[in-house]
Amino acid sequence: MLQTNTSEFTNSTTDVLNRYLFDNMHVRGELVQLSTSYQSIINNHNYPVSVRLLLGELMAATCLLTATLKFEGDITVQLQGNGPVGYMSVNGDNNQQMRGIAKIVDAEQASAAQSLQELLGKGNMIITIKPNQGKPYQGIVALDKPTLAQCFTHYFEVSAQIPTQVWLFSDDKKQQVAGSLIQLLPDGDGSSENLAQQQSDFEHLAQLTNTIKADEIFSLEAEALLYRLYHQEKVSLFEPQVVSYQCGCSSDKCLAAITQMEPSEVEAILVEQGKISMTCEYCLTTYDFFAEQLKSFTSKDKH
Ligand SMILES: [Zn+2]
Secondary structure, X not given: OEEEOOOOOOOOOOOEEEEEEEOOOOEEEEEEEEOHHHHHHHHOOOOOHHHHHHHHHHHHHHHHHHOXXXXXXXXXXXXXXXXXXXXXXXXXXXXXXXXXXXXXXOHHHHHHOOOHHHHHOOEEEEEEEEEOOOOOEEEEEEOOOOOHHHHHHHHHHHHOOOOEEEEEEEEXXXXXXXXXXXXXXXXXXXOHHHHHHHHHHHHHHHHHHOOOOHHHHHHOOXXXXXXXXHOOOOEEEOOOXXXXXXXXXXXXXXXXXXXXXXXXXXXXXXXXXXXXXXXXXXXXXXXEEEHHHHHHHHHHOOO
């Protein structure tokens, strides 16, 4: 039986993050389904299919991860390795505004690669959690599992130390990506009996979630999908959150970066090139700054 805590639901199955709670089980869940925001991330770049698929999985996983943020801030998940893809990075904030990029070092090899290992080689997943107020936190796990979903599951095991499982899907023809997560919410008196019951509930839900089929997660709305998976359980579905593509770069942020440079260095570039050009690595927008705009800063800092 599916309960809903809100009367207003978006009718779109795309670009939405849903959170829910298994009422009698101390387990929470998340479901993310993306298309337009994913297409915005891959459209400006000429990535091979295998890279598009993995970047999509990384995007879905980063959405699931940012949904766990309990403060305003953002999370960057970077995959780094010695394979044909040098790195892959997705950044998202508590408003579910996402951006992402892949850096390919060998296009031919990347096109032929199929698995996470073949694409990234030996490497790590680096997760940087940056609150708007306060110190950033970084976690690193090796990319030593066969799939990205398993690497994320491993990350949660290590960092949160509570049973968590992640499922990721991406489809190049449909240009859709999706993901799901379930996580145990430790509760009760902490007795071994209680813990054993919670563990067994979690495993039961993990088995049910394992039966998700790609065509279902890409076509069914959250309510229908949760009913299909957990119709014997009591699930409370919270208000969905819209996920969007938003780079977040701006002329002001670039200018702020320039003011961190040595004034003499800025002047040298201006003399040589007539301007300072900065290109956003995520969306490839180029911001140009000319001597006139930088005058106050270069002359002021001289004294
Ligand atoms: Zn940008």
